[in-house]
Amino acid sequence: MSDSLVSSTHNLNDQSSLTEWLDYMQQIHVSAIDMGLSRVLPVAELLGVVQSAKDDAYVFTVAGTNGKGSTTAVIAQVCQAAGYKTALYHSPHLSVFNERVRINGEMASDQTLIDAFNKVEAARLACDLTLSFFEMTTLAALLIFAEADCDVWVLEVGLGGRLDVVNIIDPDMAVITNIGIDHVDWLGDNIEDIGAEKAGILRKDIALIYGSDQMPASVQQAIDKHEATCYQVGQDFSYRELDSKTWQYSNAAITMQLPRPALSLMNTANALSAVLASPLNVDMAALEQALQTVKLAGRFDYREVKARHWLFDVAHNEHGVTFLLKQLLPLWQQHLAQQKVDSQTHHTPATIKILFSMLGDKDIDKVVQCLIESGLPISDWFIAEIDYPRAASTEQLRGILASYVDGAQIHEFNRLSAATDAVMDASQPQDLIVVCGSFHTIGEALSALKIS
Structure with missing residues (x-):
C-alpha cells in the first residue's frame, strides 16, 4: 500500500478507539514482520525518542530465544522497588494490547496509547514512509x-536483536x-547465525549478561568486537534452589539467600545479574x-480455577x-x-x-514430540485453531498429533474457547490441565476462563 493511499484513507484521531x-x-504496511531499521529510524528521530533515551534514562535491552518476558519483568520490578x-516494554500480550506498555507496573491507558499513536502516525506521514504494526x-x-x-x-526485543x-x-x-532455533525464516537455521543476530x-x-553455559562463536566475536564485558552463568554468577521458599544467588562479589519468586530461577538470576552489574x-x-x-x-503459571488445576505456559x-x-x-x-493425601475423594x-x-x-512436530517423550501421563489433547493470521489449522495440528497418539485421544474444536470449556468438562478435580503452544493459546484460554 502506498503512502498516498494510506494518507487518503487515514481518518483516525484521538477520538478513535x-x-x-x-x-x-x-x-498500512505490506507485511506484519519487516526486519530492518532504515525505515523506522527517521520516524524515531523526528519523534525524539532516540535522544531522550540516550540523555535521560538507563536502558536494559533483553534478547534471547526464550525467557525474555520473565527476565524483563524481574529487572523492572527490582528497579521499581528501588525507587526508580x-x-x-514487552510483547506479545496475552489479553489486551495495553499489557505491552507499563510504567511502574501500571499498563498504559487506552487514551495514552491513542495519543502516542497519533504522534507516531503524524511523524510517519511527515517522513513519507510505511511502518509495520510492530514498528x-x-x-x-x-x-x-x-x-x-x-x-x-x-526493553524486550521482539525478534532477533540486530534488526529489531x-x-x-x-x-x-x-x-x-x-x-535456540526459532524464527528460522528471519534469523537463520543454525545457532551461529541466530547468535549473531541476537548479539546485534x-x-x-x-556489559552483557549471558544466561546460558553454551556460547556460539558468533556471540564471542561480537563481545570482542565491541570490547564488551561479559558475565556468563556458571562462570561469573550462579544460582541454586535451597528449598521451596528460598534460593541462593552468587557472583564474585556477593552471595545472597533470597525469597523464591513465582518465575524461573534461571531468568531471575539473569535479571539480578543485570541489575547488580549496573550503576543503579x-x-x-x-x-x-x-x-x-x-x-x-x-x-x-499454576492456578486453581473453577475446581480444576491448570498450568499455563507460553x-x-x-x-x-x-x-x-x-x-x-x-x-x-x-x-x-x-492427590494421594486427598485420595479418599478420588476414584480414578x-x-x-x-x-x-x-x-x-513453528516446529509443531518437535514440540509435540518433546511432550510425548516426556513420560508424563498425557491422556488427552484438546486442540483448536487460534484466532491469529499465522495460526496452525486444526487439520494441521491433528495430522501431527495423529502420528504420535491414538485418534481417540485427540479432541477437535472450532474455537479455543470451546476447547477450553471441553477440557474442563472432561477433566476430574485430581487432573492437571496444561495449556501451552503459543502466547495466543494462553491468551484465548484465559479469556475463555474470564481470568487474566
Missing part, C-alpha cells in the same frame, strides 16, 4: 516512556537469555520486595518446551503426592490433559 487504531496499523520510575506500536511505547521521563527503560525496532535505542546493559544489541564497552542503587530490601511480588501471566518451540518440562516433572510429582488416577494450539510457522 484503541481497537480502531490497532486494526488500522495492521493494514521504571518503564517496561508503529514500539515507537509509541518508546514515546510514552520518553514523555513520562522514566529513569529506567527495560528496539535496537534503535542504545542499551546501557545487554542481556541474552539463551539461544551490543554496543561499545557495555539497589539494596537487599528492594531485591526481597521485588522477588516476593513479581509475577507474569503465562510463565509456568512455551512455543523445542527449547521452551524442554525448559517447561524440567519444571513440570517435579510439579507433577508434588501434584500426585497431594490423576492424568494430564493438554489444551494445545500453535502458530503454523
Whole structure:
C-alpha cells in the first residue's frame, strides 16, 4: 500500500478507539514482520525518542530465544522497588494490547496509547514512509516512556536483536537469555547465525549478561568486537534452589539467600545479574520486595480455577518446551503426592490433559514430540485453531498429533474457547490441565476462563 493511499484513507484521531487504531496499523504496511531499521529510524528521530533515551534514562535491552518476558519483568520490578520510575516494554500480550506498555507496573491507558499513536502516525506521514504494526506500536511505547521521563527503560526485543525496532535505542546493559532455533525464516537455521543476530544489541564497552553455559562463536566475536564485558552463568554468577521458599544467588562479589519468586530461577538470576552489574542503587530490601511480588501471566503459571488445576505456559518451540518440562516433572510429582493425601475423594488416577494450539510457522512436530517423550501421563489433547493470521489449522495440528497418539485421544474444536470449556468438562478435580503452544493459546484460554 502506498503512502498516498494510506494518507487518503487515514481518518483516525484521538477520538478513535484503541481497537480502531490497532486494526488500522495492521493494514498500512505490506507485511506484519519487516526486519530492518532504515525505515523506522527517521520516524524515531523526528519523534525524539532516540535522544531522550540516550540523555535521560538507563536502558536494559533483553534478547534471547526464550525467557525474555520473565527476565524483563524481574529487572523492572527490582528497579521499581528501588525507587526508580521504571518503564517496561514487552510483547506479545496475552489479553489486551495495553499489557505491552507499563510504567511502574501500571499498563498504559487506552487514551495514552491513542495519543502516542497519533504522534507516531503524524511523524510517519511527515517522513513519507510505511511502518509495520510492530514498528508503529514500539515507537509509541518508546514515546510514552520518553514523555513520562522514566529513569529506567527495560526493553524486550521482539525478534532477533540486530534488526529489531528496539535496537534503535542504545542499551546501557545487554542481556541474552539463551539461544535456540526459532524464527528460522528471519534469523537463520543454525545457532551461529541466530547468535549473531541476537548479539546485534551490543554496543561499545557495555556489559552483557549471558544466561546460558553454551556460547556460539558468533556471540564471542561480537563481545570482542565491541570490547564488551561479559558475565556468563556458571562462570561469573550462579544460582541454586535451597528449598521451596528460598534460593541462593552468587557472583564474585556477593552471595545472597533470597525469597523464591513465582518465575524461573534461571531468568531471575539473569535479571539480578543485570541489575547488580549496573550503576543503579539497589539494596537487599528492594531485591526481597521485588522477588516476593513479581509475577507474569503465562510463565509456568499454576492456578486453581473453577475446581480444576491448570498450568499455563507460553512455551512455543523445542527449547521452551524442554525448559517447561524440567519444571513440570517435579510439579507433577508434588501434584500426585497431594492427590494421594486427598485420595479418599478420588476414584480414578490423576492424568494430564493438554489444551494445545500453535502458530503454523513453528516446529509443531518437535514440540509435540518433546511432550510425548516426556513420560508424563498425557491422556488427552484438546486442540483448536487460534484466532491469529499465522495460526496452525486444526487439520494441521491433528495430522501431527495423529502420528504420535491414538485418534481417540485427540479432541477437535472450532474455537479455543470451546476447547477450553471441553477440557474442563472432561477433566476430574485430581487432573492437571496444561495449556501451552503459543502466547495466543494462553491468551484465548484465559479469556475463555474470564481470568487474566
